[in-house]
Amino acid sequence: MITLIDGLSLGSIYALIALGYTMVYGIAKMLNFAHGDIIMVGAYAIYVAMSFANPNPVIALISSIIVCTLLGVFVEKFAYKPLRGASPLAVLITAIGVSYFLQSVAQIVFGSQPKPVSGWKLPKIEFLNQFGITTGAVVTLIAGILIMVALTLFINITRTGSAMLAVSEDKGAAKLMGINVNKIITITFAIGSALASFASMFYLLQIPNAEPTLGAMPGIKAFTAAVIGGIGSIPGAMLGGMVLGVIEKICLSIEVISPYTTAIEFSLLILILLVKPTGFLGRTTKEKV
Amino acid sequence: MGKITSNVKNEFKLKYLINYCLVLVLLLVGMVMMFTGGLKMSFARLLTQIGFSIILAVSLNLVVGFLGELSLGHAGFMCIGAYIGGFCANALSNYIGSKFLVLLITMIIGGVIASVFGFVIGLPSLRLKGDYLAIVTLAFGEIVRNIFKNQKAFGGAMGLSTGPIQYDTRNNMSLYIITFVIALIMLFVTQNLIRSKHGRAITAIRDNEIAAKAMGINVTFYKLLAFIVAAFFAGVAGVIYAHYTTPVSYTFFSYNYSIEILVMVVLGGMGNITGSIIAATLISCVNFFLQSRLSGDLAALRYLIYALVLIFIIIFGNAPALRPFKEKYGISALSEKIKKLFKKKKPFDPAAVKEDEGSWDRIPTKIDMDAILSTDINPEISGEQENADKKND
Amino acid sequence: MSDNNIMLKTENLGISFGGLKAAHDVNIEIRKNQLYGLIGPNGAGKTTVFNILTGVYTPLTGRFYLDGEDLTGQRQEIINRKGIARTFQNIRLFNNMSVIRNVLVGLHNSAEYKCTPFESMFRLPRHFDSENRMRDRAKELLRIFGLEEERNLLACNLSYGNQRKLEIARALATNPKLLLLDEPAAGMNPQETAELMKTIKFIKNELNMTILLIEHDMKLVAGICEELTVLNFGEVLAQGKTSDVLNNPDVITAYLGQDED
Numbered sequence: 001m002i003t004l005i006d007g008l009s010l011g012s013i014y015a016l017i018a019l020g021y022t023m024v025y026g027i028a029k030m031l032n033f034a035h036g037d038i039i040m041v042g043a044y045a046i047y048v049a050m051s052f053a054n055p056n057p058v059i060a061l062i063s064s065i066i067v068c069t070l071l072g073v074f075v076e077k078f079a080y081k082p083l084r085g086a087s088p089l090a091v092l093i094t095a096i097g098v099s100y101f102l103q104s105v106a107q108i109v110f111g112s113q114p115k116p117v118s119g120w121k122l123p124k125i126e127f128l129n130q131f132g133i134t135t136g137a138v139v140t141l142i143a144g145i146l147i148m149v150a151l152t153l154f155i156n157i158t159r160t161g162s163a164m165l166a167v168s169e170d171k172g173a174a175k176l177m178g179i180n181v182n183k184i185i186t187i188t189f190a191i192g193s194a195l196a197s198f199a200s201m202f203y204l205l206q207i208p209n210a211e212p213t214l215g216a217m218p219g220i221k222a223f224t225a226a227v228i229g230g231i232g233s234i235p236g237a238m239l240g241g242m243v244l245g246v247i248e249k250i251c252l253s254i255e256v257i258s259p260y261t262t263a264i265e266f267s268l269l270i271l272i273l274l275v276k277p278t279g280f281l282g283r284t285t286k287e288k289v
Numbered sequence: 290m291g292k293i294t295s296n297v298k299n300e301f302k303l304k305y306l307i308n309y310c311l312v313l314v315l316l317l318v319g320m321v322m323m324f325t326g327g328l329k330m331s332f333a334r335l336l337t338q339i340g341f342s343i344i345l346a347v348s349l350n351l352v353v354g355f356l357g358e359l360s361l362g363h364a365g366f367m368c369i370g371a372y373i374g375g376f377c378a379n380a381l382s383n384y385i386g387s388k389f390l391v392l393l394i395t396m397i398i399g400g401v402i403a404s405v406f407g408f409v410i411g412l413p414s415l416r417l418k419g420d421y422l423a424i425v426t427l428a429f430g431e432i433v434r435n436i437f438k439n440q441k442a443f444g445g446a447m448g449l450s451t452g453p454i455q456y457d458t459r460n461n462m463s464l465y466i467i468t469f470v471i472a473l474i475m476l477f478v479t480q481n482l483i484r485s486k487h488g489r490a491i492t493a494i495r496d497n498e499i500a501a502k503a504m505g506i507n508v509t510f511y512k513l514l515a516f517i518v519a520a521f522f523a524g525v526a527g528v529i530y531a532h533y534t535t536p537v538s539y540t541f542f543s544y545n546y547s548i549e550i551l552v553m554v555v556l557g558g559m560g561n562i563t564g565s566i567i568a569a570t571l572i573s574c575v576n577f578f579l580q581s582r583l584s585g586d587l588a589a590l591r592y593l594i595y596a597l598v599l600i601f602i603i604i605f606g607n608a609p610a611l612r613p614f615k616e617k618y619g620i621s622a623l624s625e626k627i628k629k630l631f632k633k634k635k636p637f638d639p640a641a642v643k644e645d646e647g648s649w650d651r652i653p654t655k656i657d658m659d660a661i662l663s664t665d666i667n668p669e670i671s672g673e674q675e676n677a678d679k680k681n682d
Numbered sequence: 683m684s685d686n687n688i689m690l691k692t693e694n695l696g697i698s699f700g701g702l703k704a705a706h707d708v709n710i711e712i713r714k715n716q717l718y719g720l721i722g723p724n725g726a727g728k729t730t731v732f733n734i735l736t737g738v739y740t741p742l743t744g745r746f747y748l749d750g751e752d753l754t755g756q757r758q759e760i761i762n763r764k765g766i767a768r769t770f771q772n773i774r775l776f777n778n779m780s781v782i783r784n785v786l787v788g789l790h791n792s793a794e795y796k797c798t799p800f801e802s803m804f805r806l807p808r809h810f811d812s813e814n815r816m817r818d819r820a821k822e823l824l825r826i827f828g829l830e831e832e833r834n835l836l837a838c839n840l841s842y843g844n845q846r847k848l849e850i851a852r853a854l855a856t857n858p859k860l861l862l863l864d865e866p867a868a869g870m871n872p873q874e875t876a877e878l879m880k881t882i883k884f885i886k887n888e889l890n891m892t893i894l895l896i897e898h899d900m901k902l903v904a905g906i907c908e909e910l911t912v913l914n915f916g917e918v919l920a921q922g923k924t925s926d927v928l929n930n931p932d933v934i935t936a937y938l939g940q941d942e943d
Contacts, residue, residue, distance in 0.1 A: 031420035079600055086607035088419045089359055093555060096361075096548060097599030100592055107589035212589070220431075223424060259439040266428035266435075273421055274413055478803045485802030485809060486790055486816065489779070493787040496776035503736060503770075505762035505791045505856050514799060 002133060003249050009137035010206070011245020012144025016199040017222030018229065018237035019151065020192035026232035027168045027188045030088065033095035034075060036219015037102035038193050042068045042200030043210040044110060047117045055118075064197040072193025073186055081182070099216070106212040114209035136205035147198060148238050151191075155234070160187060168232070221248075224269040230279030239280060244268075304563070305480050309473060311566050315339060316469040333465050335577045337533050340468030341526040342569035344475050346553035347562055348522035351479055353551070354560035355488070356515040357495030358414055359423040361547045365430030366403045366520040368542035370527025372437050374399030375451040375537045378528075392467065392532055399528035400521040406433075407520020411513040430544050438539045448538030451531045468529050475522050480562065482518065491515050492560075545592070552595045555602055686750075689714045689892040690860055694744035695734055696916075704730040705916045708744070710894075712860070712909075717886050718894045719907030719924065723936065727916040728896045729771055732862050735894075736768050737761040749859055763791050765859035769849040769866060771896075777838035781829055781848055784837050785820040788855025820855065827851045827881065843874040847881065854885065861885070863895040867902050875899060879906055904928060912936070 017039060024032045045067040049060035079098050083091050155161035166174040167184045175181050203218065204210070221244060229240025244265065251261040272279065319336045345363060352360045374395040381391045406429075413425045443449045482488050490511045493501040502508055531537050553572050557564025572595075579591050688711055695708040705727040712718045720728050733739045735746060737758040745754040753761050767788075776784050789795055795812040802809045824830045827847040832840060840848060846866055853861060866882070867875045879902055885891045897903050903910065903924070910927040912919040920930045927933055 025420075031424070079604070082604050082608035085609045089353075089357065090603050090607040092359060092420055092423055093551070094600050094603045096551070097596045097603070099596075100545075100548060101596035101600065104589040104592035104596060108587065108593065112589070220424070220427065224428070227421070227424070260435060263432040263435040266432045269428050270413060270425050273417055273425055277417055277421065481805050481809075482799065482803050485799075485813065486786065486795065486797065487799045487802050489783055489787050490790055492779055492783075493776045496778050497774045499738075500770065500774035500776065501787070502758040503762060503768055503774075504788050504852065505759045506787065507759050 003253050004246060005133050005137055005141070007246030007249035008242055009140040009144075009202075009245070010249060011225075011242035012141050013199055013202045013206070013241075014218065014222045014225045014245050015238045015241025016144055016147065016195055016202065017218060018226035018241045019148065019234065020195045020199075021223050021226045022229075022231055022234060022237040023164075023188050023192045023195075025226070027164055028080070028185045030080065030091045031095060031223070032080075032189075032192070033092065033219075034098040034102060035192065035196060036215035036217075036222070037099045037106075038068050038071055038075075038196040038215065039200045039203065039218065040106060040210070040212065040215035041071055041102060042197040043117070043204055043214055044106060044115075045197070046200060046204055047110075047115050047210040050117055061197070061201055064200060065194050068193040068197035068200075069190045072189040072196070076186055076189040081185075084182075099219075103212050103216065110210070110212065112212055114211040117204050117208045117210055136202075140202040140205060143198070143202070145238075147195065148234065151195075152234055160184070164188060221265060224265060227269060227279055228272050230281035233279070233281040236279055236281035302484075305484065308476050308480065308562050308566055311563065311570075312343065312469055312472050312476060315570065316466065316473075319465055319469075334533070335573065336465040337468050337529070338577065339570050339573040340465055340472050341529045341533070342550075342553065342573045343472045343566050344468075344522050344526040344529075345550045346557065346565040346569040347472075347475060347479055348519040348526075349550050350554045350557070350560065350562060350565045351483075351491075352515050352519045353554050354558075354565075355483060355491050355495060356512060358512070358515075359419070359551075360410075360426040360516075360519070361423050361544055361551070362410060362426035362428075362430035362433075363519070363523050363550050364542040364544065364546040365426075365433040366407060366523035367527035367530065367546075368430070368433050368437065368539065369406055370399035370403045370524030371531040371537045371542070372443050372449055372527075373402050374524070374528030375449050375531030376443060378531065379449075379451060389463075389467070392528070395531075396471070396525050396528045399531075400524040403524020403527065404517045404521035407517045407523075408513055410520070411516030414512050414516065415509055427544050427547070430542065430547055434539045434542055444536060446539075448536035448540075449531070451535040451537055455532065455535055464529070464532060471525060471529070475525070476562070479518070479522075483562075487511065487514065548599075549595065552599055556598055687713050688747075688750075689716070690735075690746065690748055690894065692731075692735075692744065692746040695731065695741050695746060696743040697730060697734060697739055697741050703916045705734065705741075705913075708911075708913070708916075708918055710911050710921075712892060712894060714892055715886065715890055716892055717882070717906055717908050718892075719903045719910040720894060720896045720913065721898070721903060721910060722913035722919070726913040728913055729864060730916070731913070732768060732864055732896065735761075735862060736766055762856055762858075765857075766862065767853035767856045767858035767860075768862035769846070769853050769864055771864040771868065773842075773845050773849055775837040775845055775849060775852070777836065779837060780834050781837055781840065782817070782820050782824065782833040784848055784852050785823055785855045786816055788852040789816050789819060790856075792857055823851050823855055826884070843870055843877075846870070846878070850881070850885070854889070854891075859892060861891050861893045863893060863897075865896050865898060867897060867899045875902055878902070882906055900928075 017035065020035045020038075021032065024030065024035070042064045045064040046060045049055065049063045050057070075098055079094050080091060083094060155164060163174070163179045163184050164187070166177065166179055167181055171181055174184075199218075200214075203214070222241065225240035225244040226237050227240070228243060229236030229238070247268065248261055248265060251264050252258045257264065315336065319333065322332065345367065349360065349363045352358055377398050378391050378395040381394060382388070385391050385394075410426060410429050414422050417425060437443050437449075438446055483491070490501070490506045491514070493504065493506055494508055494511055498508060549572070553568040554565055556572070557566070557568035575594070576591065580588070583590055690710065690712040692708055692710045696706045697704050698706075708727075708731055710718070710720075710731075720731065722728050730739065734741045737753075737756055737760070740755045745752055747753070748765055751764065753764055753766070756764070776787060779787075795816045797808050797812040800806075821830060821833065824833055827850065829840075829844060829848060829851065832844065837845065837848060850861075850863065850866065863882070867878055870878060882893065882895070883906060886893055895907070897907075907924050909922060910924050911921045912927060912930075912933050914936045919936055920927045920933050
């Protein structure tokens, strides 16, 4: 039971990151390799905000959201936008470059040692703690679900949301319908990056250390989650994230296989890609001859 | 016009010859220094590093540049080669006195086992492409690391100690010579493969997989072939690495290293072997000199440079907006001008023009615009044409 | 399948995508060395039929036979090796390879140029032998299409008309029994089309090729096709001698009535 709750809360972090991947992939048709590193930057933003005198978690979170959003938009504008229409291979390599860039800058500025983020804790709730469940896990889980619901509503109700759907369906046709495709893609990156800052907040609740490589592994795992759920699908990202989180915690709780957790997760990814490349909730697509 | 007969054997191919020359020059530099007594230990190590970097970069180029699939797991193949090769060499050195022989045998073992995994990783490439395949190869690299990390027999988290088989004793600097000889063999095999009908099949798959299939090319076979050959040489490079340093640690083979190899390929130009050799040399040297000068967190400066190189080269080479600019001032325009200068001296002879000429400065697109701009939009599949995911093979 | 004179025979070929019948009960019989036309309005399922015949799609119903051999449901590369080669509606050349290399790829599977990767890697005698002979053959093919001078250019640098020609040359290089041409004259000016007609006739007469072509250009169809099949909404609307079919009132309303050409 504890493993399950832990898994779900870890899963909702993955799901949040996976949402960023899925949105960008669905709309800009590219794998934003640097997404995990935006989370890392968000974590450092929180770290910096919390190291001032009189730290205020709310201000820290807001500053993190602002930093991440600006960074996402900035990266999109300078690294990805010039390559619109270029080959997917080129875009992917650039994204890897951006990821590398952010990591090395963070290491130069903050050093490779983990920076403990102090005061980033939630009050204990006695009732839950009796069962060994941390408050952070519960808050992460609930907040994660809320954010996903909000995002789904946003896409299905607002005008921008339906424009996003249109762009993801057919860029050319969307353009003909008077939709500013570039603007929609920028907005997508902004939202994805803002979600990344939430992810960094929840991540720090569980592991209160900011380090340059913080985003790399969760980033890749979240991509795994997005693929498991079916990339491009928001409920798919939620599902995939939860499944992956639970699997990770279960693996870690069994002593014999816990060292192989990473291997198991990635094997799962390869297996799913081989058996059903579209994931659980993805749509099949076909190349036209 | 009379019947034109080709003769491949007599055709002078500067483009391929120059690569052997480059490696030979590097080898000779080391040997000259060795005989004049000026070869320092550290420089011999640098040469070895250049040697296996060249092997890694050229073999990765086979997959990325010629087959057109992005592999982020090259360090994983190297890891397999290093661990298996190191392990076997440790065992064999008890029975076989000659270190050279041990190296040779383990190279073959390491290479073959790595190529078996190359086959396994090549399999997903039949169904997946682009981003998905990149992630699968990345995942593969991490799985390999994760497994070796937890094997007691391979030294566990401490890494595999390969002390007894090290070449770095003061009086024995021959490892770099062996490395360069292997690099030459690798060049011979890779270049011959690329120049042959099989190489054409591989590049045809990169340029247009659908057309390649329609031409009767066995896409399955050639994709796997490229992955297997690339993995084999990465495995061989790994075995050399095991003889070069101790302990063989799983931390070295993280995907950062795969990306470092990728930077070599991209910097040198995808599909350009000469470029890969030069870039591998350059980056190994930069690594070597920066490693000793940059301490602690500033070491990340190295990666910062790589990242910027990666981003700028790709954007410059691929951005649609930059194309007119490039046509005027780019490298290919420059080389055209140089060619024109030469052509004034020599009369133009169409038979002398190299037939395998191709410009590689643009990464070929697998999902090209004609799929999107196709004129005949059949109502039955119009909604499903965008993505590259294939109907079952 | 006793009739030796039949090159391609399809029996009730049918396929549907998401409930929509893209092709339904398509029966075509093409005699050896015949120039056969497949016409119909946009979206009538012509290219779908091509895709079935080349193994891109597996038909839901029906079978097709090439020279008496059942090729239904085979993989694309197998079908090509058995003798069906095609060109594409939207040209699909190997753009970053030279013209001659494009043709050489087409020659890849011919038994006479057999050479294993191993032999190539280590440059054994057979490698040189087969490479030389392949190059000669490729040059011959390029000469037929007048592309010999351009053989060292990148395929993407050819003019549009020449790209179409190169695609046909490449398809011919695979040594097919049946050549499928998907709108070979699309985007060509009248002069280029006339030249293309000559080339197609030349292929048919001199190389003894059986050709099935999709075309919108009625002049070209009327000029060179011996028999026609008209598709409409995935079904055969009319079939027979070119002149009969083109005067069929159904065809005129369904096709020519919409498409003034």
